[in-house]
Amino acid sequence: MNALNAVDVLMVGQLGETAVAAVGLAGQVFFLMTLFLFGVGSGAAIFSAQFWGRGDLANVRRILGLALILAVSGSVLFSTVAILAPAWVLSIYTHDPAVIAVGSSYLRVVGLCYVPTAISVTYAIILRSTRQVKVPMVVSVSALSLKTLLAYVLIFGKLGAPALGIMGAAVATVVARGVECSAMLTITYWRKLPAAAKLTELLDINRALVGRYAHTASPVILGETFWSVGMTIYTGIYARIGTAPIAAVSIAGTIEGVALVPFLAIASAAAIMLGNRIGAGKVNDAMDYARRFVFLSVGGALVVGFIIFISRGLLMSLYRISPEARADAMGVLAAMAVALWLKAGNLVMVVGVMRSGGDTRFAFLADVGPMWLLGIPIALLSAFVLALPVYWVVFLVVLVDEGTKFLISLWRVRSALWIHSVVCAT
Numbered sequence: 112m113n114a115l116n117a118v119d120v121l122m123v124g125q126l127g128e129t130a131v132a133a134v135g136l137a138g139q140v141f142f143l144m145t146l147f148l149f150g151v152g153s154g155a156a157i158f159s160a161q162f163w164g165r166g167d168l169a170n171v172r173r174i175l176g177l178a179l180i181l182a183v184s185g186s187v188l189f190s191t192v193a194i195l196a197p198a199w200v201l202s203i204y205t206h207d208p209a210v211i212a213v214g215s216s217y218l219r220v221v222g223l224c225y226v227p228t229a230i231s232v233t234y235a236i237i238l239r240s241t242r243q244v245k246v247p248m249v250v251s252v253s254a255l256s257l258k259t260l261l262a263y264v265l266i267f268g269k270l271g272a273p274a275l276g277i278m279g280a281a282v283a284t285v286v287a288r289g290v291e292c293s294a295m296l297t298i299t300y301w302r303k304l305p306a307a308a309k310l311t312e313l314l315d316i317n318r319a320l321v322g323r324y325a326h327t328a329s330p331v332i333l334g335e336t337f338w339s340v341g342m343t344i345y346t347g348i349y350a351r352i353g354t355a356p357i358a359a360v361s362i363a364g365t366i367e368g369v370a371l372v373p374f375l376a377i378a379s380a381a382a383i384m385l386g387n388r389i390g391a392g393k394v395n396d397a398m399d400y401a402r403r404f405v406f407l408s409v410g411g412a413l414v415v416g417f418i419i420f421i422s423r424g425l426l427m428s429l430y431r432i433s434p435e436a437r438a439d440a441m442g443v444l445a446a447m448a449v450a451l452w453l454k455a456g457n458l459v460m461v462v463g464v465m466r467s468g469g470d471t472r473f474a475f476l477a478d479v480g481p482m483w484l485l486g487i488p489i490a491l492l493s494a495f496v497l498a499l500p501v502y503w504v505v506f507l508v509v510l511v512d513e514g515t516k517f518l519i520s521l522w523r524v525r526s527a528l529w530i531h532s533v534v535c536a537t
Contacts, residue, residue, distance in 0.1 A: 122266050123277055124430040128358035129207075130277050131432070132350075133214035135361030136204045137197070139346055140218060141225070143339045144189040148229055150335030151181045152236035153382075153466055154328020159240035160383050160467065161532065164390025168305060173320055175237045175306055176313030179230065186229035193222030204343075204350045205357070213277060220281035227292035234295050234306050240383055241305040250294045258287030327469055334475035341482040345508065348490050349501055355432075356501035359439035362430055367447045367454075370415050374408045374455035381463025389468060394530055401464045401524055405456060412455035420448040442502025446509060453513035460520035470529035477519045486512030 123134050155178035162170045192200060197218035201211045235247035264272050265279025275282065300307045350357040381404040388397040419426075423444045427437050457478075465474040490508045493499045499507075523529055 121429055122262060123280055124362065124432065126266075126276060128355060128432045128436050129209050130213060131358045131361055131430075132205070132207070132354050133201075133210045134217060134277055134280065135357060135364075136201055136210065136346070136350060137214040137218040137221065139204065139343055140189060140193050140200055141221065143343060144186060144225055144229075145232075146335045146339035146342075147185050147189075147332070148182050148232045150332035151178050151185070151328070152233055153335070153462065154178070154324060154331045154471075155233070156236050156240045156382055157327060157331075157386060157466055157469055157471070158324060159237050160386025161390030163241045163305070164387035169312070169315075170320070171237065171241060171305060172308035172312040173316050174324065175233070175308055177316050177321065177324055178233050178237070179313065182229040182233045183226060186225040190222045190225040193218050193225065197222075204347045205354070207354055210354065217277050217281045220278065221284050224285040224288035228288050231288070231292045231295045234299060237306045238299065238304060239379060240386070242383065242387075243304050243306070246298055246302075246304065247295070250291055250298065254287045254291030254294065257290060258283045261286060327471055330471040330475040331466060334471075334478050337475075337479040338482065341479065341487060344487055345490055348494050348504070352494055352501050352504075355436040356439050358432060358436045359443050359501060360505065362427075362432070362436075362440050363443040363447055366419065366426060366444060367451070370412075370419055370448075370451060371455065371458065373411060373415070374458050377404055377408050377411075377455075378459045378463035380404075381459055382467040385464060385467040389530060389532055392532075394527075397468070397530060398527055404459050404463055405521070405524060408455045408459040409452050412452035416448040416451035419451070420445055423448065439501050442500065443505050446502050446506035449506070450509040450513055453509070453517050457513055457516050457520055460524050461516075464524050465520070465529045468529040469531035470523070473523055473529065477516055477523065481512045481515035481519070485515060 123130050155174050158174045159171045162168075162174065197215035198211055200218065201214045205211065231250075235251070238244070238247050261283035262280045264270050265275045265282055266277070267279075268274025272279075298304075346357070346360070349360045381400065385397045385400055388394075388400065423441055426444070427440055430437070430440075432440070461474050461478050465471070465477070486508050489511055490504055493504045493507050494501075
C-alpha cells in the first residue's frame, strides 16, 4: 500500500513542486481522518483480539458494530469539510495561492471517498484481530494497484484518456476506494468470515460494553487526535518555511512511510498476538512476545535506516523538483533515516504492546506528551526564531520527540504494568 502511494507521489512529482505541495497538504485531511479511524479501530482491536482469544464471537461482532457507528460518523464530518471548505482547510497550512487553488480542486473530489474508506478500514481491523489477515491484504493491494493504474492513465492522458493532472489522481483515488469497500464487504459475507455480522448483531450493543469500550478506547481516540493535530502543526510549520521545504517533507515522508511498513506490520501482529494471549490468560507468553517484537523492530529499523541514508541521492533523482527542494529533501530524508529506529520502536511499543494490553492511558501520555511539551515548541523555535533549514528542524523534532517517547515506553514495556484484561468484566 505504501509503495503504491509512493508511486502516486512520484507521478505527481513529475508535475512540479507546486503539485506535490498541493497534494501533500490536501492529504492532511485524509491523514487526520485516517488517524481518527485508527484510534477507533485500535480501540476495537484491543477488545476483538481479546474476545477472539477466549472464543467470544458475539462480542467481536458487537464491537464491530460500535466501531462502524463511530467510524462512519467521523468520516461524514471529514468528508463534509473537505468537499465544502477545501480552501479554508488549506489556508491553515499555506498562504501560497497556487498551492491552495490546485489543492482545493483535488481535495473536493477526494473527500467523496472518506466514508467507504472508513467502512473498509473498520472491517479490515476486525478481520486482522480475528487472524483473517489475508483478505484485507489482497483487497487493499488490489484496490490500490487499480488506483495506481488509473492515476497513471488519468494524470498523463494515456490510453486515449484526457490528461487531468492531479485531478486524475483524485478521481483514481475515489474509484479505487469504492472498489475496495465493495470487495471487502462482498468477500467477508460471501466467505462467512468472523466479521460477517448481521445487522441485528451489529446493533446488539449493550450499555456495559459501550462503557467498557469508552473507558479503554477513549484514550486511544484522544491520543490519535492529539497526535494527528500535532503532526498537522508540524506540517504547518514546514509549509510556512516555504513551498520547497513542504514539497521536500512530503517526498521524504512518503519514502519514510514505505520504510516503516515492516514495523507497522510488526505492531499489528503484536497487537493481535499479544491480545489473543492476554485474552487466553497467558501472561508470560505476552511478556516474552513483547520483548521479541521490540527487538525485531529496533534491529530491523537500524538496517532499513542505513539503506535509506546511503541511497537517498538515487531516490531524489526520481523527482522533477527544483535544486532547492531536492537539497532540502536530501537533508530531511537523512534526518528521518537516522531516527527511523526510534520511530519503529515507539510504533511497536505504543500501538502493538501497550494498547494490546489495555494500557491505553499510559500509551496516550507517552505518545502525545513529548510531542506537545517538547517537539512542537522546538519546531517553532528552530523554524521561526533560529531560522534553521527545514532538515535541521525535522532532525531536532524527531530526536527530542521520538527519543523521549522511546525511553518512557521502554520502561513501561519492561515493567509488565501494561498488561490488563479488558474483556473479563464485559
